[in-house]
Amino acid sequence: MSSLPLIQPDAAFIREVMQAGGGDLKKCFQCATCSVVCDLSPQDAPFPRKQMIAAQWGLKDRLLCDPAIWLCHNCGSCTTRCPRQARPGDVMAALRRQAIRHYAFPKFMGKLATEPRALPLVFLLPVLIVLAIALWVPKGPATPDLEFANLFPIPALEALYFTVSGLVLVAFGVGLVRYLKALKKCCPETILNLPPASAEIITHERFAQCSENQGVRWGHALVLWGFLGLAFIGTAVGLGTMTGLLRTPLPMGGAFKILANAGAAVILAGCIILLKERLGDAARRAASSYFDWFFLWTLTAVVLTGILSQFLRLAQIAYLMYPVYFVHLVLTLSLFLYAPYSKFAHLAYRTAAMASTEPWIPKRRKSRRISEQGAEHCVDFYS
Ligand code: SF4
């Protein structure tokens, strides 16, 4: 006699998903309208209907390894059309938040960064670090012109950002390894096909398939392109100053400065589009959580304070330029420190999920075949 699979609902997980934004998930009666209206839901592994019932049953392990939760771009189309107001798009977003918390390394950072009550603490740590550098790290001789280095020693800041970047990469690496192990356990036939997934992430081609999400597509893409550009320039300038090849402040007409300002402008344009999309749409605004706002506002504030600091330095307004630069440093450090636990983490987890399921790139027959195997296996996993 064949044995029936044993289902072990996790009541705590159901509560967590409901608190994280999926509060209406129990209203779902499995009509599948959501899967039909979703432009991104593949025929061979449709979502989010299956994820709705799995969430109702509290199937934590299955949901947190399910690549489909990362394939949703949160356009809200399914939420608008759900006849039961079960808000499937919000449930998918809540599941992604739970996944980031679940795979976070170290765990307490995942909780700290996603808990609104911990917001003062979240900023307190970067404030103390930047203050300590300003107060206790020895500075070079004061320059005739006002420079940030007169108060915030640049070599100490460079060392801080390189150290934090290294720690963040380790945290991302451990989180990703945990996720990939879970993915392999759920779908043993999964093969990661990274090149097409990376190309897809860079071009945002998949967003184009979602008719509801065109504004977000461009906002998202601009933020990503600007961020990648600034990460490259920041690393080059950091290495240049540490080895003595470059000196800050960089000349305004120099290639690095022009590229850095162009990168900041591109990110700012992306942030403005994303804020407009969220604030201008009542349904999207209502569905946005602390998790969504924290990353978006912090990133916007980083870029704005960076641009403002530069103008204040050029204008030599001492009583404003140092405080604004201090805020800029604190926000930048916060963005870095909490990247593996904030919405930024989507970049890593979504890339991995897309690399494991690539049914939307029909030109690449090989990747399609591989991904369909993986996707079908995951479908079986739910049935
Ligand atoms: S979430 Fe709504 S649309 Fe989707 S299956 Fe449930 S009731 Fe139907």
Ligand code: SF4
């Ligand atoms: S929110 Fe949009 S992308 Fe996500 S499942 Fe619903 S319709 Fe699909």
